[in-house]
Amino acid sequence: MMLKGMVAGLVFVAAVGHAQAQDGPVKIGVLTDMSSSLSDTQGMGSVEGARLAIEDFGGTVLGRKIELVHADHQNKADIGATIARRWFDTEDVRLIVDLGNSSVGLATQGIAKDKDRITIATGAATSELTGKACSPNSFHWGYDSYQFSGAAPAQMVKAGLDTWFFVTADYAFGYALENDTRKVVEAAGGKVVGSVRHPINTQDFSSFLLQAQGSGAKVIAIASAVGDLQNALKQGQEFAIFGKKQVPSAMALLLVDVKSVGLQATQGTSISTVFYWDQDDATREFAKRFRARMQRPPSEAQAMNYSGVMHYLKAVKAAGTTETQAVLKKMKETPVDDLMTKQAKIRADGRLMRDVRLAKVKSPAESKADWDFFEIGATVPGEQAFRPAADSACPLLAK
Structure with a gap:
């Protein structure tokens, strides 16, 4: 009898908990x-x-x-x-x-x-x-790393910027962004000459940027996001590493990055975006x-x-x-x-x-107000912007 009573009590408690979950x-x-x-x-x-x-x-x-x-x-x-x-x-x-x-x-x-x-x-x-x-x-x-990688790298290679060095965040996003961009660069006929990884929340990018400079690559690709991306771009400008001989590529550039780094340093950058407030x-x-x-x-x-x-x-x-x-x-x-x-x-x-929408970062002269940073261009259908199902490793997609 005692055992039956305990079981009944447990069933009652479970029922009450289920009812509360449905009503809460x-x-x-x-x-x-x-x-x-x-x-x-x-x-x-x-x-x-x-x-x-x-x-x-x-x-x-x-x-x-x-x-x-x-x-x-x-x-x-x-x-x-x-x-x-x-x-x-x-x-x-x-x-x-x-x-x-x-x-x-x-x-x-x-x-x-x-x-x-x-x-x-x-x-x-x-x-x-x-x-x-x-x-x-x-x-x-x-957004995702595949979409980020496809906006500008192929165009840059075709324009003669055909050697690349990656400064990459040492976590999942950085790896994915570098790998996705590397495939785009190589498919367009470019060459990746090297890469270096930095930890998250890096304050001093000097050693990583100097390695990139020493590679002689025409493009220094920053495969990082937000705070790290901003620091890398700022320090590349401060150390006079970025210029006509070596240009930066910020594949994952977002609205807040432009605000932090400034239009002077980011103007002309081509990106794709899933949302822009002034669209x-x-x-x-x-x-x-x-x-x-x-x-x-x-x-x-x-x-x-x-x-x-x-x-x-x-x-x-x-x-x-x-x-x-x-x-x-x-x-x-x-x-x-x-x-x-x-x-x-x-x-x-x-x-x-x-x-998604293609966009270009405005120059200081083109920007008419605070946060007026992007010139919105053509629309790219999702089927073109994101990884095709045929190229995916997801088992949920029928091959």
């Missing part, structure tokens, strides 16, 4: 860099992007409040993984967005699959998230609302958080439940359509096949 808030987590080299383009701005999506959706879904939580992964995969497990196991977080650092993104994506939860990478950029590390529970929403009337209106809270326009990753969270909430409403598999089905079968994304489809590997 729908929790979304923003796991991002709040204090390190990526915080300028992610950080609290990423939280604000997600919060604006929740507000625009109405603050509730299925009659339940939508609750937003956030945490700093400090650019460390073990810290990010620990937070993700806690959120999934004990705090009933259904979705994690941003992920920021690519190593954190890869680790969290694996945990989400094991726990049957969902992740949307909006800040993490390694193309391996939808390559050999792809997951049926995860999505890659914005059209809809993005300008969104940027106006964001700027009122953050005193600056949204970065690419911050805007992608808005888009990803909005699509998730639409899928929850359509599915009539927060159960992962039902929500995933709705997310994958429904085109993404919002103020910055128009009828974009999600591929089986989780890659959102959004259009």
Whole structure:
């Protein structure tokens, strides 16, 4: 009798816990860099992007409040993984967005699959998230290293800048960006003469830049992001390494990088971008609302958080439940359509096949106001901007 009573008690507790989970808030987590080299383009701005999506959706879904939580992964995969497990196991977080650092993104994506939860990478950029590390529970929403590598390198090689040296961040994103760009350079007829790796949050790039200078390469490619990229570009200018004989290539140049380094040093740089605040009337209106809270326009990753969270909430409403598999089905079968994304489809590997825009950094004379940095050019369809399915190592894609 005692054993039966204990079993009944456990069943009752489990039933109550399940009922509370069904009636409690729908929790979304923003796991991002709040204090390190990526915080300028992610950080609290990423939280604000997600919060604006929740507000625009109405603050509730299925009659339940939508609750937003956030945490700093400090650019460390073990810290990010620990937070993700806690959120999934004990705090009933259904979705994690941003992920920021690519190593954190890869680790969290694996945990989400094991726990049957969902992740949307909006800040993490390694193309391996939808390559050999792809997951049926995860999505890659914005930029990636493959897209970054294709904007300018082939054109530069064809213009005679045919020898390259890489100064590469020593973590997953850096490796992916160098590898993807190397393939583009070599396919265009160029040659990579060497590379060197630097740790994250490097303050002194002198030894790395001097090695690049000593190689004699016509292009010094900085395969890094945000804070590290900015430091490398600034110091290359200060040490007079960059010039007519050796030019920099900043494949992953973002809006905040131009703000930090300045138009004088970055003018004329060709890039591709998944979002620019001054792109059209809809993005300008969104940027106006964001700027009122953050005193600056949204970065690419911050805007992608808005888009990803909005699509998730639409899928929850359509599915009539927060159960992962039902929500995933709705997310994958429904085109993404919002103020910055128009009828974009999600591929089986989780890659959102959004259009991207080619852009060129303006000169100081061309810029008419603060944050007026990009001259927007042609639209590149997602099928051309991101890695073709036939070239992917993702097992979810039929060969």
